[in-house]
Amino acid sequence: MCRLRAVVNFKMGVCVLDPELRKMTLKKRLWAAYHGFKAPERLVSFVAAERMKQADEERQAWQEEVPRWERIETIAREALQQAGVAGGRMLEIGGRLNPRHANFPEFDYHALDLKEAPGAGVTVAVGDITNCPHIADESYDFIFSLDVFEHINKPWLAAKEIQRLLRPGGITMHSTLFSWRYHPCPIDYWRYSADGLKSLFDGLECLHADFDYSERRRDLRGRDGNMVECDALGGWRENVRVNYAGRKPQS
Numbered sequence: 001m002c003r004l005r006a007v008v009n010f011k012m013g014v015c016v017l018d019p020e021l022r023k024m025t026l027k028k029r030l031w032a033a034y035h036g037f038k039a040p041e042r043l044v045s046f047v048a049a050e051r052m053k054q055a056d057e058e059r060q061a062w063q064e065e066v067p068r069w070e071r072i073e074t075i076a077r078e079a080l081q082q083a084g085v086a087g088g089r090m091l092e093i094g095g096r097l098n099p100r101h102a103n104f105p106e107f108d109y110h111a112l113d114l115k116e117a118p119g120a121g122v123t124v125a126v127g128d129i130t131n132c133p134h135i136a137d138e139s140y141d142f143i144f145s146l147d148v149f150e151h152i153n154k155p156w157l158a159a160k161e162i163q164r165l166l167r168p169g170g171i172t173m174h175s176t177l178f179s180w181r182y183h184p185c186p187i188d189y190w191r192y193s194a195d196g197l198k199s200l201f202d203g204l205e206c207l208h209a210d211f212d213y214s215e216r217r218r219d220l221r222g223r224d225g226n227m228v229e230c231d232a233l234g235g236w237r238e239n240v241r242v243n244y245a246g247r248k249p250q251s
Ligand SMILES: C[S@@+](CC[C@H](N)C(=O)[O-])C[C@H]1O[C@@H](n2cnc3c(N)ncnc32)[C@H](O)[C@@H]1O
Pocket: 093, 094, 095, 096, 097, 098, 099, 112, 113, 114, 115, 127, 128, 129, 130, 145, 146, 147, 148, 151, 152, 153, 185, 186
């Protein structure tokens, strides 16, 4: 026979109805009945409560993942190792903010950005990666960017320049976004699929092109003018990163 059990779950803010009454103490039954009576709108079925619990776990799952930078660095390191690139000259595009020089100490690091950055802790050359004729062909062994490609107005020109600037055998790696909230920094232009990135770098041998779902259900709300209106799930919750690494063929 199906009997009802009521449990107060304070974390979820609900009073749960469960078909198995027998396992509950009298005290718990009275407690649940009192809360169900006081706030009947919070009374939910056992099945609904289980689903809510599962959704809550999914919402928090991103915190258990390997930290974002570690995931990105692993892809870069694997590509560099595969290509046998152990040092030389590195260019970070968009290195004005959070430059990654300390993470690649074996390289002679250079940063290129649209703006100067006196406090960046590295020398930033002002320039646009879509058009940098002042930098000689085949100048770099490793060209890297993190969260930059979505902000480049003409990414196909950037990809062409990157392929020109790479030494034969050199590696390029870019971590950008497939699905993320709008974030103009300074302008938010594009989102990419793994195939889209492969197509941009079609002169290179692809070593990695894949999605990263680790932060999928993270609650991102944005700020200032790009705040996402919250719904029952919270803020923006479809966060998918995409990473590409490629090697320039030996000519
Ligand atoms: C969202 S920030 C990311 C910065 C940093 N990599 C980080 O992880 O915090 C994007 C950076 O790319 C730079 N940027 C955008 N378009 C560029 C272009 N065409 N050439 C060079 N830098 C560009 C911006 O000026 C900005 O500093």
